[in-house]
Amino acid sequence: MTADGAQPSPVDGPVVAVVGGGQLARMLHQAAIALAVPLRLLAEQPDASAAQVLRDPLVGDHRDLHRLRDVARGSAVLTFDHEHVPTEHLRTLVAEGVVCRPGPDALVHAQDKAVMRQRLTATGVPVPRWRLVGTVVELADFAHSVGGGPVMVKTVRGGYDGKGVRAIDVSVEATADLLAGGPLLAEELVDFRRELAALVVRSPSGQAASYPVVASVQRGGVCREVVAPAPALDPDLAVQAQRIALDVARDLDVTGVLAVELFETRDGRVLVNELAMRPHNTGHWTIDGAATSQFENHLRAVLDLPLGSTRARAPWTVMVNILGGDPDGSGARLYDGYRHVFAHDPGVRVHLYGKQVRQGRKVGHVTVCGDDLDAVRERARYAAAHFTGTASTGTAFTGTASTGTVSP
Amino acid sequence: MTADGAQPSPVDGPVVAVVGGGQLARMLHQAAIALAVPLRLLAEQPDASAAQVLRDPLVGDHRDLHRLRDVARGSAVLTFDHEHVPTEHLRTLVAEGVVCRPGPDALVHAQDKAVMRQRLTATGVPVPRWRLVGTVVELADFAHSVGGGPVMVKTVRGGYDGKGVRAIDVSVEATADLLAGGPLLAEELVDFRRELAALVVRSPSGQAASYPVVASVQRGGVCREVVAPAPALDPDLAVQAQRIALDVARDLDVTGVLAVELFETRDGRVLVNELAMRPHNTGHWTIDGAATSQFENHLRAVLDLPLGSTRARAPWTVMVNILGGDPDGSGARLYDGYRHVFAHDPGVRVHLYGKQVRQGRKVGHVTVCGDDLDAVRERARYAAAHFTGTASTGTAFTGTASTGTVSP
Numbered sequence: 001m002t003a004d005g006a007q008p009s010p011v012d013g014p015v016v017a018v019v020g021g022g023q024l025a026r027m028l029h030q031a032a033i034a035l036a037v038p039l040r041l042l043a044e045q046p047d048a049s050a051a052q053v054l055r056d057p058l059v060g061d062h063r064d065l066h067r068l069r070d071v072a073r074g075s076a077v078l079t080f081d082h083e084h085v086p087t088e089h090l091r092t093l094v095a096e097g098v099v100c101r102p103g104p105d106a107l108v109h110a111q112d113k114a115v116m117r118q119r120l121t122a123t124g125v126p127v128p129r130w131r132l133v134g135t136v137v138e139l140a141d142f143a144h145s146v147g148g149g150p151v152m153v154k155t156v157r158g159g160y161d162g163k164g165v166r167a168i169d170v171s172v173e174a175t176a177d178l179l180a181g182g183p184l185l186a187e188e189l190v191d192f193r194r195e196l197a198a199l200v201v202r203s204p205s206g207q208a209a210s211y212p213v214v215a216s217v218q219r220g221g222v223c224r225e226v227v228a229p230a231p232a233l234d235p236d237l238a239v240q241a242q243r244i245a246l247d248v249a250r251d252l253d254v255t256g257v258l259a260v261e262l263f264e265t266r267d268g269r270v271l272v273n274e275l276a277m278r279p280h281n282t283g284h285w286t287i288d289g290a291a292t293s294q295f296e297n298h299l300r301a302v303l304d305l306p307l308g309s310t311r312a313r314a315p316w317t318v319m320v321n322i323l324g325g326d327p328d329g330s331g332a333r334l335y336d337g338y339r340h341v342f343a344h345d346p347g348v349r350v351h352l353y354g355k356q357v358r359q360g361r362k363v364g365h366v367t368v369c370g371d372d373l374d375a376v377r378e379r380a381r382y383a384a385a386h387f388t389g390t391a392s393t394g395t396a397f398t399g400t401a402s403t404g405t406v407s408p
Numbered sequence: 409m410t411a412d413g414a415q416p417s418p419v420d421g422p423v424v425a426v427v428g429g430g431q432l433a434r435m436l437h438q439a440a441i442a443l444a445v446p447l448r449l450l451a452e453q454p455d456a457s458a459a460q461v462l463r464d465p466l467v468g469d470h471r472d473l474h475r476l477r478d479v480a481r482g483s484a485v486l487t488f489d490h491e492h493v494p495t496e497h498l499r500t501l502v503a504e505g506v507v508c509r510p511g512p513d514a515l516v517h518a519q520d521k522a523v524m525r526q527r528l529t530a531t532g533v534p535v536p537r538w539r540l541v542g543t544v545v546e547l548a549d550f551a552h553s554v555g556g557g558p559v560m561v562k563t564v565r566g567g568y569d570g571k572g573v574r575a576i577d578v579s580v581e582a583t584a585d586l587l588a589g590g591p592l593l594a595e596e597l598v599d600f601r602r603e604l605a606a607l608v609v610r611s612p613s614g615q616a617a618s619y620p621v622v623a624s625v626q627r628g629g630v631c632r633e634v635v636a637p638a639p640a641l642d643p644d645l646a647v648q649a650q651r652i653a654l655d656v657a658r659d660l661d662v663t664g665v666l667a668v669e670l671f672e673t674r675d676g677r678v679l680v681n682e683l684a685m686r687p688h689n690t691g692h693w694t695i696d697g698a699a700t701s702q703f704e705n706h707l708r709a710v711l712d713l714p715l716g717s718t719r720a721r722a723p724w725t726v727m728v729n730i731l732g733g734d735p736d737g738s739g740a741r742l743y744d745g746y747r748h749v750f751a752h753d754p755g756v757r758v759h760l761y762g763k764q765v766r767q768g769r770k771v772g773h774v775t776v777c778g779d780d781l782d783a784v785r786e787r788a789r790y791a792a793a794h795f796t797g798t799a800s801t802g803t804a805f806t807g808t809a810s811t812g813t814v815s816p
Contacts, residue, residue: 029461035746036742055460055462055464209754305746305750306754307754308754335444338713342708342713346699346700347719
């Protein structure tokens, strides 16, 4: 039971450096503990989500090459909690011998939406119609070419969780201001039935594995809910989505997790919306719902270890994000939600990220697995809504603890 | 994704102090991360198993009252990785206002085998026949009273993993030396069919939950393998075992996990062998095989939060310990076993503890869940044997990676 007589460094796995101290790095650490793979973290703040839970985190800016060198030193591989590390810094690190997984030539496709659209289009991957526009005339031309209605405009770099993305109507809005910051990616507004995500993991030696395709519910560009597998998804379309993700992973030489967010159109096609090359919100269900979590498989992939089974452990798994509620609310800690949620439902899985609550911020998620989709979804929604603070006000979901009934 | 703007202490759960830096504290931390409950660790060594994976571990001796006060300071509750903290120190801490869970009045029954035997006997719990013996004559009398054959003798305090426990034949062995160190607990040698374990968890407010009763295979006093649930166990006997564990937990006012190790006798009874008041080796299967792991439920219990479901997630779960192999072997790191084990079986779950390999030392465990007991057990044994280093020599199990066949 005790570590008597242990040498100074009894850990025997290679060190994995992680840039970014968010909840993804935090959950990566949980998986790393089981594998006895030490993580070396570069976090933005000393009390960032991941920095709270592992030993001797480094603190610094992910745009500071010196700090990137610091975290890479002595590590076998460098990987990421987010895609905001400057591509040029990654190229410098690679030139200096640092093993980056994914590498900069892959990662740039998750950093730069124009590069991503160009590459996917060139390789025949189905995407919404798009154009890189630098002037009002180009934007108006593009809007006209896709039917004249509203179009999506996206900043090319730096957006996440819906930031840097909006729908505009070129015929009524002043668009010159939008373009003052440089070219934008304009895309057709897709008439989609729902959003899907295909999550795959790929190792440097080329082994790849695909998780079941999931349905995600987004509001305001933020993921709210994920259902695994996507209910009533045409099997051919599921295979097509998985094939797209595997092909993109191979074509871009992705290592680690690749999440491909897709639109399922009303006419039965899938179109690639976004790419992420790291563990992804649409894969959080795998912690409790799959044989191997996306976090463990990301580690196994970047270490070039054989990948774990991606099989679902239950017929249905639903993950619902806990978003920060009204900051003028009761002031209750998230922790205080446990007493009700756990008493109400002993089977719900709760993951809190140790983050300060702010309106709309992802501060945790809940997962429920089971045989009946409606029941599973209601249970997950009920628990998340209680933490979010919406359960008691009836704005999102209402329910009573004594009976367990939930009215969406 | 980033912790921008986070306050210095964004963690909102109460702090749990843990004494002991072994693998139990390490796995407790994995559960604590999900709950956003910060652990404050007192470890024996700076690189003890748990000290490697969490922030700012304290290092010191669990017999040092000052260090116990240090780890308890600012924590909501103090709990344990092992039962070796002196009872008198715990009583002092409690008198000073520290909340110890389990408390010293409960824990002493896991620390002192004579106190345990006296209490269980007084409350009618079935145990092997026993006597506290201080002289050669008393020992001989006891041996005679149970049939004159070999008897078990146990040190009253400090034993674990078979240490301090042996069978002796009073008629042929010199017993005076044995008794030189003080009174021993003598017990009849039980003719058991197999060993069982009933693991329950109990909160201060009295909620209690029972995991399925498991069968454990011990060799040399060390747990080697656990099968959940115990195969072909008489349902009445299973209920009886769970009832004994729940009754003992209530009677002793245990908080947290209580593991009750039992003998199933050939004549269809269960007898209590040992008690442990902490997450236990016979409960490691719950990480991958139960709705809520023993580690999360231990935390929930000591924090007096409602307990999580103890339901098994698969018909069968088998856990096999990885014991340190021959120290004169190849010198390979445990980590190097992943390449074969993961390629051979993508569904096996491996947990390594970051401990130096020493002959017979518990350095990790593997878990396999599934529908077919024989297949599940073979897979778990095969993986563990590969790490242990016995697979290739054939001393424990042999097999070939290409076919996956295993001959016990």
